[in-house]
Every structure is written in structure tokens, then in C-alpha cells.
Amino acid sequence: MTTTAPTDLRRRVTDLVGRVRAGDVPSVARALTLVENREAVSAQILHELWSDTGRAWRIGITGPPGAGKSTLVAALIAHFRQEGRTVGVIAVDPTSPFTGGALLGDRVRMGVAHGDPGVFIRSMASRGDLGGLCAAAQEACDVLDAAGKDVILIETVGVGQTEVEVVDAADSIAVVLHPESGDSVQAMKAGLMEIADVYAVNKADRPGADRLEQEILASLGLRPHGDGDWMPPVVRCVAATGEGVAALAAALGSHRERQQATGGTETRRARRVEQRIRLLVEAALRERFFGNAAAAARLAGLVAEVRAGRTTPYAAAVEVLGDASEVRSQHGREP
Ligand SMILES: Nc1nc2c(ncn2[C@@H]2O[C@H](COP(=O)(O)OP(=O)(O)O)[C@@H](O)[C@H]2O)c(=O)[nH]1
Ligand SMILES: [Mg+2]
Structure with a gap:
């Protein structure tokens, strides 16, 4: 090209x-x-x-590995298709059954007709840096949004910062937990409890679903909240059979209506745009200062200078920044 x-x-x-x-x-x-x-x-x-872009309803689906996210995504595809809505899926999950050969079998099993032009599924490897992955996932959603998909499901494994930031850009977020994970402590640690708009207690056919539901409700009770605040509903489901999936979609739908009525959608989308601009600028700056052979050679030279005691990392940074170094010194003046 x-x-x-x-x-x-x-x-x-x-x-x-x-x-x-x-x-x-x-x-x-x-x-x-x-x-x-x-x-x-x-x-x-x-x-x-x-x-x-901006027409699609973006739903983040996150939770620990094995919670049933991919199974749930497949069940939600079937649900939304029955409602006549078109669906796009971005799966940021290295273990996703949507990857490779398992894709076809999985879709057929879940009753999603192969070749249905109303469904588009894309798996993305969760490689590279956080900023790059976040931007790529959001941009992939933009492509599907512009292509006219009504609903976009974004699946990520909720095990760390990366995944949380990827779904943070969604309009509605479902956190999927399952009784076999033991308790919800892991999910809390991963920062999932703060971002959930709806909880799915999946594998409700397994023992322990009651206890898990109680734990989630207890943790929600502890959370500071005002009268008018949205309290994330807890919905039990069995993704493997589709049981409770309509109720989950309905809970997500209520969240969306509520967001639209209170201006919450606008707030979230503005945050998404801000994050987008930040990521683009950061990437461009990285590229400008470190992204070419000359910059790499200059950096190596500066490292040698610092090691030889002729300069310091601070002075070296100012030199790298050149004309942009006033940005750094302004920052340095802050308390
Ligand atoms: N018993 C039971 N198993 C389920 C259910 N949903 C998913 N599974 C199984 O749990 C395993 C992990 O599912 P998967 O969707 O790949 O989880 P993910 O890692 O969160 O995407 C698979 O073997 C699924 O068949 C459910 O509702 N009940
Ligand atoms: Mg998965």
C-alpha cells in the first residue's frame, strides 16, 4: 500500500x-x-x-475465565436475533471458542445459523499494550456500529486492568460470575464490582448459585449509593440452555432505558471519546519520540551519556522532548 x-x-x-x-x-x-x-x-x-457511529447499543460482557461468557454471548446473539436485531461481537479472549475451528460448531450448537448476515463475530487477540488493545477494541466496535449492527457484544476476560478498561467503554456492562469460582472476592479484586450494571449469576443449575447471589447482594448493600442510583440487578441464568437469558437481556434493556432517560449514555459516550483522543495522542507521541530508528539510536546514546555520568535521565528527557519540553516543565511546576 x-x-x-x-x-x-x-x-x-x-x-x-x-x-x-x-x-x-x-x-x-x-x-x-x-x-x-x-x-x-x-x-x-x-x-x-x-x-x-453512535447508533449501536454496546454491551460489555466480562467476568472470570470459565464463567460462561462466550456461552452467554452465543445465547444473547440468539435472543437478539429473535427480536429481529442485528448483532456484532468483538471477543477479546484468547480462550474464546469464537476463535478458530470451534467457531462454527459453537454457533451451530447455540442455534445461530451459519451464514446469518445479521451476525458478525470477530475475535481479537489480547496481545500488545493496554492502550493499543483498548483503542483497537473500541475501533472494531465503531466499524460494526457503522456497518449497521444494532447490538454489539464485547466479551473480555475480567482478570485485570486491561479487560476492565476495554468494557468500560460500553453503554451497558454485564459482569458474569458462576458458583464454581467459589466466591465473589476475586471479582471484587479485579475491580469488576464497580463497573457492573447488571450481574449474571451463570450456571444457576450448579450448587452454590444462592450463596453467590447473596454475596453479590451483600456487597451491593455495602456500596455507597443515593436514592435515585441504579442498583445493578442480579439475574440468574443458565447460558448453556438459554434459561434466564431473556431476563438478562431485559435487565440490560432497563439499564439502557434508564441511562438514556438520565443522560448517563451521553456521559459515558463523552468519556469514551475523551479516552479515544487521549489514546490517539499518546500513541502519536510514543511514535514521534520513540518510534523510528533515529529516535532509538538517540535514546541509546543518551543512556550511554547518563551511564557515563555526563548527564541525568531528567536532562535527557528534556533533550528528547526538544520543543515539547515546556510541557514537561509545566507539569513539573505542579505541587
Ligand atoms: N453447567 C453449566 N455449564 C455452563 C453454563 N454456561 C457455560 N457452561 C460451561 O462452562 C464452560 C466455560 O464456558 P465459556 O462460555 O467458555 O466461559 P468463558 O471462559 O467465560 O467464556 C464451558 O464448558 C461451558 O459449556 C451453564 O449455564 N451451566
Ligand atoms: Mg470466553
Whole structure:
């Protein structure tokens, strides 16, 4: 693509964007690949698609490994399809059955017809840095949003900061827990309890679902909250059979209505845009200061200078920043 003339490239981007908007499946897949691989051209594509985003309802599905998130996602796909809604899925889970060969079997098992043009599923590897993954996942959602998907499900393993930040950008978040994980302490540690809009106590067919539900309710009771605050409902389900999945979708729907009525959706989306701008600027700065051979060589030179006692990391940072160093000194003046 580097050898392509700029006008030719622009035309091809415009063509691709047009086909994504029309929901053309191979074009959506192509755009998602460009986004996931962080190709430079993806910024132009996303820029042009932006005005078509904002229509989809983005639902984050997170929780510990093995909780049944992927099974639940498949059950939710079936549920939303029955309602006549189109669905996009971004699975940020290295163990996702949506990855590789298991995909087809899983979809058929869950009653999601293969080749249903109303469903688009993409797995993303949770490799790379947090910022990169967050941006890529959000951008992938933008592509599906612009392609006209009504509902976008984002599955992440809720084991750490990365995953929490990825779903944090969703309009509604379901935290999936299961009795076999023992207790909800792990989930609390991972910061999942603060972000849950709805709890799914999955594998309710297994012993211990009662206890888990009580633990969640107890932890919610301890949480400081005002009269009008949204209290995350706890919904029991058996993702494997689809039992309780309609109730879970209904609870998520109530959350969405409530958010729309109180302006919560706007607040969250504004935060999402802010995070997006921050990530883009951070990535550009990293690239500008460290992203090329000359910068790497200069950094190596400065390391040698510091080691030789001729300068310090602080003076070296100012030198790297050059014209931008006033940013750092302003920051340094703060208490
Ligand atoms: N008994 C029971 N097993 C389930 C249920 N939902 C999922 N599973 C099983 O739990 C295991 C993990 O499910 P998976 O969806 O891959 O979990 P994930 O890691 O959270 O995505 C699989 O063997 C599922 O078949 C359920 O409601 N009841
Ligand atoms: Mg999974």
C-alpha cells in the first residue's frame, strides 16, 4: 500500500468505507483486520466512518475465565436475533471458542445459523499494550456500529486492568460470575464490582448459585449509593440452555432505558471519546519520540551519556522532548 499514489489510496479508502456502511461482510472483515493490525490507513477509514457511529447499543460482557461468557454471548446473539436485531461481537479472549475451528460448531450448537448476515463475530487477540488493545477494541466496535449492527457484544476476560478498561467503554456492562469460582472476592479484586450494571449469576443449575447471589447482594448493600442510583440487578441464568437469558437481556434493556432517560449514555459516550483522543495522542507521541530508528539510536546514546555520568535521565528527557519540553516543565511546576 506504501507504493500506491495518495489519490488512489484515498479512493480505495472511500470505496471501502462505502461498502462498510452498506454492511458488506467482506469489507467489514477487511476494515476490522486493518484496525486490528493498527495499519496507518485505518485512521482514515475510522475518521470517515465516525459520522455513522453512535447508533449501536454496546454491551460489555466480562467476568472470570470459565464463567460462561462466550456461552452467554452465543445465547444473547440468539435472543437478539429473535427480536429481529442485528448483532456484532468483538471477543477479546484468547480462550474464546469464537476463535478458530470451534467457531462454527459453537454457533451451530447455540442455534445461530451459519451464514446469518445479521451476525458478525470477530475475535481479537489480547496481545500488545493496554492502550493499543483498548483503542483497537473500541475501533472494531465503531466499524460494526457503522456497518449497521444494532447490538454489539464485547466479551473480555475480567482478570485485570486491561479487560476492565476495554468494557468500560460500553453503554451497558454485564459482569458474569458462576458458583464454581467459589466466591465473589476475586471479582471484587479485579475491580469488576464497580463497573457492573447488571450481574449474571451463570450456571444457576450448579450448587452454590444462592450463596453467590447473596454475596453479590451483600456487597451491593455495602456500596455507597443515593436514592435515585441504579442498583445493578442480579439475574440468574443458565447460558448453556438459554434459561434466564431473556431476563438478562431485559435487565440490560432497563439499564439502557434508564441511562438514556438520565443522560448517563451521553456521559459515558463523552468519556469514551475523551479516552479515544487521549489514546490517539499518546500513541502519536510514543511514535514521534520513540518510534523510528533515529529516535532509538538517540535514546541509546543518551543512556550511554547518563551511564557515563555526563548527564541525568531528567536532562535527557528534556533533550528528547526538544520543543515539547515546556510541557514537561509545566507539569513539573505542579505541587
Ligand atoms: N453447567 C453449566 N455449564 C455452563 C453454563 N454456561 C457455560 N457452561 C460451561 O462452562 C464452560 C466455560 O464456558 P465459556 O462460555 O467458555 O466461559 P468463558 O471462559 O467465560 O467464556 C464451558 O464448558 C461451558 O459449556 C451453564 O449455564 N451451566
Ligand atoms: Mg470466553
